[in-house]
Amino acid sequence: MSKDFWKNLALKGPISTLAPMDGYCDSPYRQIVKKVAPETICFSEFYSADGLVHSKQLQQSALSHNILEKPLIIQIFGKDPEMFRKAAILIEQAGAAWVDVNMGCPAKKVVKSGHGSSLMIHTDTAFRIIEEMSKAVKIPISVKTRLGWTGWEEHLIPFAQGLENAGANLISVHGRTYQQAFSGKADWTGIYELKKHLTIPVIGNGDVLDYDDGLKKLGNLSGFMIGRGSFGNPWCFLPGGYIPTLSEILTIMHEHWQLLVEHKGRKGILESRKHLVQYLHGFAWVKEYRKSLVSVESVEDIDMVLARIRHEHSNLLNVKLERGKEAMIDTWTDEGACGL
């Protein structure tokens, strides 16, 4: 994959991406997004660079992916440039198209270890990480960061320029500060300003509801990222405000849990709970089914709930079901977001 890939992609039009999300963006989630909206570029959830280097089991679970997910971006976190170098080589060998470095996670335990947002302050280490990686691999390297510790005016621009000089091929910025974590509204002003000072593409992130909303927020940027807006709603990546019918929703729910079970066995059934309830978020008549879904223990349990919905709401199967678009972002709590 050429280091200019992002630049070439940006020339074709706005880049629409799935934001990296711990506990979400595994291979099944990415396959579902790509199936519904094939043009979407998917970032993985984050993995420890040290963990990848030392654990064959993590290499196997994190790096195996389906051809459907291509071009795949694997995100890693850590603080040791040597570990990043070795992890990047493994990621390249596994066939990923890019490697992305997390320099924005605000979780206390992550920051205390010198990872994530901490690298916005330890900038020499941040630059060395990118330098080491870009010397070691041919695939492009990107960085995902935040506006800064308390505001973008502090040093977002020199920080990102340093990353570009060190070899980063793309920067994506979540329009909140470390101190904000997930509170308040995302502010894109600093991200637009940043783009004026870089030659590499910049992607904006924070509170995008769907593709059309991403276009509204795009400004001078090369693309946008959608995170929470995609929970239970892979259709959010389609232009034109696509609204699925109940039948389409149930079909994708079925495929999602099947992929989870195929990839993770029993753990996949337990993980299905949180994903499946989100597909039914924002509808008035689903309380009973959501209650059943959060306690499913087997594939038979899941199948039964979905069959009941089909049977008991057969009149809605071909109806396009509109839900409050803000529903997921407004009601989501940041408990558990990249270990918060």
Ligand SMILES: Cc1cc2nc3c(=O)[nH]c(=O)nc-3n(C[C@H](O)[C@H](O)[C@H](O)COP(=O)(O)O)c2cc1C
């Ligand atoms: C559950 C959850 C897990 C997340 N995990 C990661 C992660 O692993 N790496 C990362 O860079 N950002 C992570 N984030 C932050 C998102 O990538 C994104 O920046 C943030 O959710 C704002 O975008 P949104 O408003 O579209 O959700 C996570 C967010 C959530 C909600």
